[in-house]
Amino acid sequence: MRFTVGSLIVCAVLAGCSSDAEKLRFDGQFYRTKLSDLDERHKFQVTASPVSASLEGAREAARYEATVFCVNEYGSSAIEWVVGPDDPDEALPIDNNTLTLQGACPQ
Numbered sequence: 143m144r145f146t147v148g149s150l151i152v153c154a155v156l157a158g159c160s161s162d163a164e165k166l167r168f169d170g171q172f173y174r175t176k177l178s179d180l181d182e183r184h185k186f187q188v189t190a191s192p193v194s195a196s197l198e199g200a201r202e203a204a205r206y207e208a209t210v211f212c213v214n215e216y217g218s219s220a221i222e223w224v225v226g227p228d229d230p231d232e233a234l235p236i237d238n239n240t241l242t243l244q245g246a247c248p249q
Contacts, residue, residue, distance in 0.1 A: 166206065169199030175207040184247045186211060191240040200241040201227035201234075212247035221245045 165172050173195070177188045188211075190204040205227040209219050224244040225235060235242045 166203075167199075168202040168206070169196040171195040171199045173200055173203035175203050177207050177211050180244070182246075184216065184249050185244075186246070187242060187244050189240050189242050191238075193236050193239050193241050197231065197234075197236075197241070204241055204243045208243070208245055216247040216249065218248050220248050222248065 173190045173192070175188060175190045177186050179186055186208065188204045188208045190200040190207070193200045208221055212221055213219050222245055223229075224246070225233070226243055226245060
C-alpha cells in the first residue's frame, strides 16, 4: 500500500513538470533558437524567433545560446561577435520575424 501511494505521489509530481520548466524565458517570453556552425567549427550563426515578442528578449536568447555553445565546446564564454546582440537595433538582421547573429568562440 505504501509503495502504491508513494508511486502515485511521484507520478503526480512528475506529471506537473512540463517541458516549459526546462526552457528559459527572456524578457518574459520563450524563443526558438538554433545555432549552426559556419566554415570553421568555432564560427557560428545563431537565430532567435519570434522577434515580434520582444527584440530585447530575442537578443538575449541568441546570446545565451551562443554562450552555452562556446562554454561547452571551448570552455570560455568570450565571444567575438561579427553581428552581435549589442549592435544597434537598426544594424540587426531580422528576416521573417527571426534575428540572426554571427560570431566566433575563442580557440
